[in-house]
Amino acid sequence: MLRKRTICATLVLVGAALTTAAVPAVAGQPTAARATACQADWGSLPKAGSDSTATPVRDVRTGRHACYDRMVVDLPGAPLGGIGYSVRYVDRLHQDGSGRHVPVSGGAVLEVRVAAPAYAPETGEPTYPARAGRPLPGVDLTGYRTFRDARFAGSFEGETQIGLGVRARLPFRVLRFDGRLVIDVAHDWTGGR
Template sequence: MHTISRRLAGAALAAALAVPAAVAATTSASAAPFCGITWGSSTKATSPSLLWTGRVTSARAGQHACFDRVVFDLNPGRGTLGYRVRYVSAVTSPGSGFPVPVTGGAKIQVTVNAPSTLSPSTTTFSGWRTFRQLKNIGSFEGYTDYGLGVRTRLPMRAFVVADADGGRRLVVDVAHAW
């Protein structure tokens, strides 16, 4: 009987020692960022006084291995292209402030500091890992707003690319996972 108790105690001790090692391995593996992405989900913005005189001419989206991307194309102009990209509880219409329904578990409001003559439109992304819907809400007093519906709140980044013809592109990437 005494030998069985010692064996059980030894087995329990071995199991207890193995658990922290397994937990440590899991914790360090899950701490590694998805695809090396370290963007976070906080607001990405420039100064609201940075304005571009060129107009938003289109919005297009693409899928990448680690993120979905939307690109806002602007024609040549003067100034500096500014933007504000942020998670919101509800996307709102510029000027009126009325809520605009956007499909997705989380919503991103994209404000491009440039005018647009594009008509309001909606693009739905079926089968995409992150994007659900993109709505061109409209332009008001030189600023253009879009609502981007995504699966859930995920890391994102935003940056501006200067084109050879003098135009600009605002790029917004949203990761597939944390």
């Protein structure tokens, strides 16, 4: 009986060693960080920051990451924390001012509002070359796991509105940096890759 227990314990230890050896090493990153790299406990409830800026939107770009897709709204010169926003899931996207429906493809739609104009406040000249109801200029979402569509809804009374179509209602986060507002949408609810 003692011999069977010893053999079982040995097999468990060998199995654990083989399982650990199968996890690829990431230079400079501890094992625990690798295991939790894709955890997205961000939730899907609305997120907002109450600041505003007269610094206009200059560009919107996107990127693909292992755990999420990312949208970046560039506002060069806007101070850290000085960018107001509201990001939330909506049933349908409606353009500010006119109330016109802006169709956005995908299983769910995130309304992204940035408390900054997409035009120069002094002259009214556009600073971002987008047209209401049209896809965002220069944004190609081919091959993205989560993003499906990105539409410009407009810029009205100092606030810019974008519709982001995603595969499904998924967790997201919003980050503010100097001159940038970042929206990350996870690939799934479990944090899997």
